[in-house]
Amino acid sequence: MSNKVAIIASNGGLFDAYKVFNIATAAAASDKEVEIFFTFEGLNLIHKQAMQALSMPEGKEFMAEGFAKANVPSIPELVEMAQELGVKFIACQMTMDIMGLTKEDFIDGIDVGGAVTFLEYAKDASPTLTF
Amino acid sequence: MxxxxxxxxxxxxxxxxxxxxxxxxxxxxxxxxxxxxxxxxxxxxxxxxxxxxxxxxxxxxxxxxxxxxxxxxxKCSNDTVVEKTYEPTISIEQIEERAKNGGLILDVREEAEYAFGHINGAKSIPMGDLDEHLDELDKDQEIYVVCRTGKRSDLAAQKLAKAGFTKVYNVLPGMTNWQGDLTKTI
Structure with missing residues (x-):
């Protein structure tokens, strides 16, 4: 059985962030090796400023109350926890070039790589998830 | 609790x-x-x-x-296979019948494990507490020592033998293979 979980984060909203980081932290807490490849809008999730205020999908703003009630950790908290548990973050070089971003725009502790970096890691991962 | x-x-x-x-x-x-x-x-x-x-x-x-x-x-970090050295042993299918004829089933798992399901009539003394409770056991009675997989009961049976108990059996393979009814105390 593979002990690796590979995740592609390609969307940049608040819900996307929860899907990505909940699965990632749960997997890491279950002694899995976890790597997340952030590409296109997914880069928001580890962008120093953007990650502080990710948007809800239009028309779903009322759910903010539900989030508070359920005592869900904030995205920065989840990110910190994921890193503490050893989850590796890879930012997509190509998307960064398009958007004019550098490594300094992102939280500490990330790596930058291309599609092949991810594919090499994911070739024997199970499951590979895309959000 | x-x-x-x-x-x-x-x-x-x-x-x-x-x-x-x-x-x-x-x-x-x-x-x-x-x-x-x-x-x-x-x-x-x-x-x-x-x-x-x-x-x-x-x-x-x-x-x-x-x-x-x-x-x-x-917590079971590495359930390494430890060789079970204590003889004699008895299979778990036999002990209920034997206990009916006057033997004692001694469950050496932790209290919580015992509470969530044990063989009716089994006495609970966790492995780590055995030394302090030896006086509760009868040297003339047959004792069938059981745990989850036969590992802790092997050690407990050796302890009992050292303490002068002669009618002690290690139950194999253990509660993981128990097919009968379970009594709960929760």
Whole structure:
């Protein structure tokens, strides 16, 4: 059985962030090796400023109350926890070039790589998830 | 109350926090110790057994009180195969019948494991407490020592033999293979 979980984060909203980081932290807490490849809008999730205020999908703003009630950790908290548990973050070089971003725009502790970096890691991962 | 070595308060936290906290707390336990996780997350009922299974710990069970779930997990870091050295042994299928004829089933698992299911009539003395409770046992009675897999009972049977008990049997393979009814004390 593979002990690796590979995740592609390609969307940049608040819900996307929860899907990505909940699965990632749960997997890491279950002694899995976890790597997340952030590409296109997914880069928001580890962008120093953007990650502080990710948007809800239009028309779903009322759910903010539900989030508070359920005592869900904030995205920065989840990110910190994921890193503490050893989850590796890879930012997509190509998307960064398009958007004019550098490594300094992102939280500490990330790596930058291309599609092949991810594919090499994911070739024997199970499951590979895309959000 | 079920006895645990360490308590973890995860009340009010939602997924994946109970799992993350459990993982962290578990790393401070030694092998064989029991962690109690208090949670209000209903998803933990499915998640904690699944997590235990995936990581290799023993999920003992859950109780509920006033909307709070109390989970019990026994740490098993590396269930290495230890050679069982004590003779004689007896198979678990035989002991109920033998106990009816005057023998004693001695369950040396932790109190929490016993509480969530044991053979009717079995006496509970956890392996670690055996030395202080030897006076509760009768040297003239046959004693069938049982645990989960036969490992702790092997050690307990050796202890009893050293203490002068001669009619001691290690039950194999252990409660994992018990097909009969289980009595609960929770």
């Amino acid at each position: 079920v006895k645990a070595d360490v308590q973890l308060d995860a009340k009010g936290l939602s997924c994946p926090m109970p799992i993350v906290k459990t993982k962290k707390a578990m790393s401070n336990l030694v092998d064989g110790q029991i962690l109690e996780i208090q949670s209000t997350d209903k998803g933990s009922k499915a998640d904690l057994p699944a997590w235990s299974e995936s990581v290799g710990h023993q999920y003992i069970g859950v109780t509920e009180e006033d909307g709070v779930l109390f989970h019990y997990i026994r």
